[in-house]
Amino acid sequence: MREYVKRILRQHWTVEAVEDGASALASARERTPDLVLTDVMMPGMNGFELLQALRADPRTREVPVIMLSARAGEESRVEGLEAGADDYLIKPFSARELMARVGARLELARLRREVLCHERELRAEAEAAREEAQEANRMKSQIFSGVSHDLRTPLNAIVGYSHLLLDGSYGPVAERQKGR
Numbered sequence: 001m002r003e004y005v006k007r008i009l010r011q012h013w014t015v016e017a018v019e020d021g022a023s024a025l026a027s028a029r030e031r032t033p034d035l036v037l038t039d040v041m042m043p044g045m046n047g048f049e050l051l052q053a054l055r056a057d058p059r060t061r062e063v064p065v066i067m068l069s070a071r072a073g074e075e076s077r078v079e080g081l082e083a084g085a086d087d088y089l090i091k092p093f094s095a096r097e098l099m100a101r102v103g104a105r106l107e108l109a110r111l112r113r114e115v116l117c118h119e120r121e122l123r124a125e126a127e128a129a130r131e132e133a134q135e136a137n138r139m140k141s142q143i144f145s146g147v148s149h150d151l152r153t154p155l156n157a158i159v160g161y162s163h164l165l166l167d168g169s170y171g172p173v174a175e176r177q178k179g180r
Contacts, residue, residue, distance in 0.1 A: 001068075001091070005037065008095045009102060021045025025053050028060050035106055036060075040069040040080070048083050055084045062112070064105040068093075 006017045016033070018024045021042045028036060036054060040047040047067050054060040066087040067080045080088035086108075087101050 001039065005068075005098065008098055009037075012099070013102070013106075019043070021047065021050040024050055028054060028063065029057065032059050033063055034109060035102060036063055036065045037102065038065060038067055040067055040071065048080075051084050062109070064109050066101060066105060 002017050002019075006015050009015045013034075016027060018027055021038070022045045024036065024038060024042075025045065027033075036050075038047040038050050042050070045053075047069070051065055051067070054063060054065060064086040065084070066089060067085040068089050068091055069076060069080065070091045072090045077088045077090070086105055089098065089101060
C-alpha cells in the first residue's frame with residue numbers, strides 16, 4: 001500500500017514514505033510536512049497514536065492529516081474525524097479520489113496559512129498604529145503642558161494686577177482714594 005500511494009502522489013508532490021508511526025512522527029518533528037497521510041493500522045504506533053502525538057506538538061498541530069483504513073462504515077470515519085483527522089479515506093480507494101483529497105487538504109492548508117499570515121500582519125499594523133497614537137498623545141500632553149506653563153505666568157500677573165486695580169489698591173484709582 002505504501003508503495004502504491006507513494007507512486008500515485010509522487011506525480012504531483014514530494015513524498016517521504018516511512019515504515020511505521022514512530023518513524024513518521026520522528027520525520028514530522030524533524031521537517032514539518034505539508035500533510036501527513038497515515039494508515040490506521042501500523043506497527044509500533046498506530047495511526048490514532050500518531051495523530052494524537054502530532055496534535056500535541058505545537059510544530060505539527062496544524063498539519064493536515066488524512067487517515068487511511070480498511071475499516072469501513074460511518075462509525076470508523078466518525079472515530080477518525082473525532083480523533084482529529086482532517087479526512088478519512090476507506091481502502092480500497094481510487095487514485096483519483098486520493099489525489100483529489102490530498103490536493104484539497106493541501107490547498108486548504110495553504111489558504112489557512114495565508115489567512116494566519118494576514119491576521120499577523122493586521123495585528124502588527126494595529127499595534128504600530130496604537131503605539132503611534134500613544135506617542136501622539138504623549139506629544140500633545142507635553143505641548144499642552146508647555147503652553148499652559150507659558151501662558152499661566154503672564155496670565156497670573158495680568159489677573160493679579162486686575163484684582164489690584166479693581167480693588168482700588170493700586171495705580172490711579174488708589175491715588176484718588178488717598179486724595180479724598
